[in-house]
Amino acid sequence: MGVFEDVLSQTSRKPGGISAVLERRVRARLPHWSASQTSMTSHLWELDLIPTAELHTIVHDVRELAGRCIDRNLFFEPEVLTATWPRLTSSIAPKGAWVLALWETTPKARRLRLSMPVSVVKTGFPRQRVMQVLSNDFFTLGTPLIDKAVAEEAIETLLRLLADPKIDLPKVIDFRHLRKDDQALSLLLNAAASLGLPVANCREHERAALRKPPGAPETTTRSLSAKRAREYRRQMRRLEENGQTEFEIAQHEDDILDAFEGFLTLELLGWKGRRGTALYNQKRVAAFSRHVVAGLAASSGCEIFSLKQDGRVIAALIMLGRNGHFYTWKMAYDESLSAFSPGVQIMLKAGETLLERDDFVEADSLAVADHWMMNHLWPDRIAMQDLAIAVDPRADSLLRKLVAGKKRQDRMKQIGRLWLEKVRRFRTATS
Secondary structure (H helix, E strand, O other): OOHHHHHHHHOOOOEOOEEEEEEOOOOOOOOEEEEEEEOOOOOEEEEEEEEHHHHHHHHHHHHHHHOOEOOOOHHHOHHHHHHHOOOOHHHHOOOOOEEEEEEEEOOOOEEEEEEEEEEEEEEOOOOEEEEEEOOOOOOOOOOOEEEHHHHHHHHHHHHHHHOOOOOOOOOEEEEEEEEOOOHHHHHHHHHHHHHOOOEEEEEEEEEEEEEOOOOOOOOHHHHOOHHHHHHHHHHHHHHHHHOOEEEEEEOOHHHHHHHHHHHHHHHHOOHHHHHOOOHHHOHHHHHHHHHHHHHHHOOOOEEEEEEEEOOEEEEEEEEEEEOOEEEEEEEEEOHHHHHHOHHHHHHHHHHHHHHOOOOOOEEEOOOOOOOOOHHHHOOEEEEEEEEEEEOOHHHHHHHHHHHHHHHHHHHHHHHHHHHHHHHHHHHHHHO
């Protein structure tokens, strides 16, 4: 009998008991972790950490779960997951990533109840080993997909299984970029309190959003001062005097793919291209972006807004989302026309277009806190939070070290950004 079979033969599935096995699959680069627990109702719960190389084996289940989850997260749905992993694994999760899948088996069926991409990383200063939910700079939303039919039980079971001593996982899980108004956050806090687990709020911030106000005029300029609104209207008139100006929306798959190539070129010609951070500059990132846009375009999850002058694209905005919920993913504009603020103009036009739609609910800017443009263009705010949970009650000190280390790391990054900006300004002034 092999080692794995021997471990299996020793595992127990008694009601209320927890068992775990650690398997390394020869065909996978990463180990496949799994643990199981039988509930008091004799339903079997199984936790799988599936290497991203095997993501294709659960794509159908993740798609079904996305249709019945309590909180939306387009970025953890199959169209984006299959594009992101494993293409960006080396840059976002150098030591590998998994898709965490929590299953419930009843006498009738086996169903996926919770899913999210994760990685084991070292973070903070000094660095602490934690499991981290993989939201990232491309998709700053880390809400797990949780089946609304068994949401509370699924979250509590997840925390129990992650603590199983037979699997060598970190004792702290770091949920990044959670929306405070999502049910997932309250479920996690309630489950941790029920199990007596320490929790910590690592980071908080707000980002700009757009919602349709009941009974208010359908305009994005309601948040602007009268002076600034007049200035943007004046700039738009001057832009129209400069040439025939049109606003277009690509909504069909072929049109979206063509518009995206135009976006890549426009971004490459701007400051991001000069800095080497444009999507086109990096082959893997460009391939990942094309895959995301193509996958979502095929499922009515992507639109591209374009502002054109004499047939030439001078600003482009990639909008992801469906069913009234949208995300402004990427924006680029022609810098030779900066005097007319083409980036601001396309954001205003896109916002007005969304507000006119009957099914529109919300657009999330995905912007950083206090974004110089989005904060004054879009009046609403989404409160965000990073939540860390110690799955072992005895790991409280580790949790405190993690929080202190992340705050210290944030301060060091801020100092680094300020110095880089000073260096850039000095080079610009002396060139």
